[in-house]
Amino acid sequence: MTDVVLAKSVRKSYRDGERSLEILQDVSLSVAAGERVAILGRSGSGKSTLLHILAGLDDLDSGEVEIAGNSMSGANTTERARIRSTSMGFVYQFHHLLPEFTALENVAMPLWIRGGSTAADGVAKAENILRIVGLGDRLSHLPHKLSGGEKQRVAVARALVVEPAVVLGDELTGNLDSYNADGVLRLIESIGDSVQTAFLVVTHDPAVSKRMQRTLWLEEGVLRSSAP
Amino acid sequence: MLPKSRVGLAFWMGLRYVRSRNRRVSRLINWVSTGGLVLGITLLIVVVAMHNGLLRTVEQDVFQSVPHAVVPHESGTAELIERLRDTNGIVKVERFVEIFALRNTDSSSDGVMVYAVESLRDYISQAQPNGLDSITDDTPMLALVRSVPRNWRTPSRYTLTFAVPTFQGVLSRSVAFRYGISNADSPPMYFYGPNVVVRIDDLIKTGVLQPNQVDWRITMSNPWLADELMQDVPGSRTWSQEFADYFRAVSIEKAILSVLLMFVVALASLNIVSGQAMLINSKKADIAILQTLGADPKIVQLAFAVHGLLIVVCGVAIGVVSGSLISHGIGGIVQFLAQLFEQSVELTAFAGIRPDLRVADVTITATVSLLIAGLGVVRPLSLVLRTNPIEALHSPT
Numbered sequence: 001m002t003d004v005v006l007a008k009s010v011r012k013s014y015r016d017g018e019r020s021l022e023i024l025q026d027v028s029l030s031v032a033a034g035e036r037v038a039i040l041g042r043s044g045s046g047k048s049t050l051l052h053i054l055a056g057l058d059d060l061d062s063g064e065v066e067i068a069g070n071s072m073s074g075a076n077t078t079e080r081a082r083i084r085s086t087s088m089g090f091v092y093q094f095h096h097l098l099p100e101f102t103a104l105e106n107v108a109m110p111l112w113i114r115g116g117s118t119a120a121d122g123v124a125k126a127e128n129i130l131r132i133v134g135l136g137d138r139l140s141h142l143p144h145k146l147s148g149g150e151k152q153r154v155a156v157a158r159a160l161v162v163e164p165a166v167v168l169g170d171e172l173t174g175n176l177d178s179y180n181a182d183g184v185l186r187l188i189e190s191i192g193d194s195v196q197t198a199f200l201v202v203t204h205d206p207a208v209s210k211r212m213q214r215t216l217w218l219e220e221g222v223l224r225s226s227a228p
Numbered sequence: 229m230l231p232k233s234r235v236g237l238a239f240w241m242g243l244r245y246v247r248s249r250n251r252r253v254s255r256l257i258n259w260v261s262t263g264g265l266v267l268g269i270t271l272l273i274v275v276v277a278m279h280n281g282l283l284r285t286v287e288q289d290v291f292q293s294v295p296h297a298v299v300p301h302e303s304g305t306a307e308l309i310e311r312l313r314d315t316n317g318i319v320k321v322e323r324f325v326e327i328f329a330l331r332n333t334d335s336s337s338d339g340v341m342v343y344a345v346e347s348l349r350d351y352i353s354q355a356q357p358n359g360l361d362s363i364t365d366d367t368p369m370l371a372l373v374r375s376v377p378r379n380w381r382t383p384s385r386y387t388l389t390f391a392v393p394t395f396q397g398v399l400s401r402s403v404a405f406r407y408g409i410s411n412a413d414s415p416p417m418y419f420y421g422p423n424v425v426v427r428i429d430d431l432i433k434t435g436v437l438q439p440n441q442v443d444w445r446i447t448m449s450n451p452w453l454a455d456e457l458m459q460d461v462p463g464s465r466t467w468s469q470e471f472a473d474y475f476r477a478v479s480i481e482k483a484i485l486s487v488l489l490m491f492v493v494a495l496a497s498l499n500i501v502s503g504q505a506m507l508i509n510s511k512k513a514d515i516a517i518l519q520t521l522g523a524d525p526k527i528v529q530l531a532f533a534v535h536g537l538l539i540v541v542c543g544v545a546i547g548v549v550s551g552s553l554i555s556h557g558i559g560g561i562v563q564f565l566a567q568l569f570e571q572s573v574e575l576t577a578f579a580g581i582r583p584d585l586r587v588a589d590v591t592i593t594a595t596v597s598l599l600i601a602g603l604g605v606v607r608p609l610s611l612v613l614r615t616n617p618i619e620a621l622h623s624p625t
Binding site: 057058084090092094100112115 | 233234237241244245247248513514516517518519520521522523524525527617618621622
């Protein structure tokens, strides 16, 4: 199977005064198309930093990152934006829906940003995916009229609407109760089974990692394939 | 309405941010900014239109009451006068003398400026007889006066004392006239013109003037060309030598007032800077998520620029419309205020000025305001580029 996420020997450190804090130490990782992978680790273990480096939102000190065959580590800001708009989706702990826009518009937004299709096509695709996530009756609702679980499902729909190679999730159930968290995870499982989109989810919750096909452990900047 | 392109998307998002009801303080600042723009532009347009009106009124008054140019008798040869009569742009060349005299009343004397002219025909129609007898163009020894002193007991005769240079020295010569009071609001006797108008021949007949001491008054179709037309005429003097500084002063006053009122627009622009900065800071999470969705930062900047520009364009448009409407109706407004304040003299005089709203002034006002306020919109857009998506995405919306 093709690797949609490939990270080789990624290193990242931050300076804290005169001290250098090594956040990621020689991290290598690959995620195959359609695979669901969890990276489990405690708070401050470097999970989010790794995710940001994979997404091209943060720079690495050394190493290489490829997303769907495109080098993210060697790309400039514009190229990174293009890779994100064509190959990646994001789901965060806080839904980060655009509050002035309806659920339908929020989901269609990545398509409009990417361009290449008509506005109406974007709406049709967004409507379709919102129906798939069970929000067909919430199309014209503004985010503040949706429950926490519904907002996160809209965020999942928004991440999936461009049919990305990979969706990156950062504590995507961290702000939900167990019932809604279960709903979002079931949604990811069902969609993951039907499309070739990979999911790479970082979490500190073992219950989430259990729902993924593979779990990696990140501790003190070192990524391991087995529990420490 | 759906966005049809990425630029269209930016416009669409900008419009949506304007309509947003989530940001009360920011919306209040937007309203204050719009109000400031409207107020500043309205004031600018009204003040400039009133200034134009004042300048035009004074210009008309001056041109109708004072000579556009005077050729002194020393250089007014027959050939020169003939040449001037044939010159394009000169409509009238006539005999004329401007002379100062003392007006003698019962208990005092005061100085008056006297115009001695060929014929009183133009002035008679504006004049009222003094009540003792009627006056016509043929009335001998007739003086038309702009006013008489308040303490005067309406004598039938009006005495002027002239200084007459002779070989023996300067002698004083008092001459009695019949008189009529000319309407001070009528063009030939405006404030800028003479206090008294008499016939040249009456002054010659009474020995105040010699026939060879008479100057020439030149009337032009376009008085602004007076200096150009008279540049080759030795000793000539034009209206502009006397009034140009006044017009220049009014123009400078207009420019200074425009700059001062532009500060109101600049102040509103500072509000726009605050409003834009507040909006961008409150939308850091939106900016971050749009970046993760692959939006070019320029498109995100454009969305915020549209938000600010809409406020600016609305403010400028409303300001232009209200300024134009108020300029047109200012006469009625001032008259109403004058009535309200029991016929205030200042307000009544103000109401006499007819505003002159010029397209060029409105265009300049609108353009400069758009530029100043536009800078207020553009300046905070760099905050979009400075937004750290990692920080923004780790806090609740």
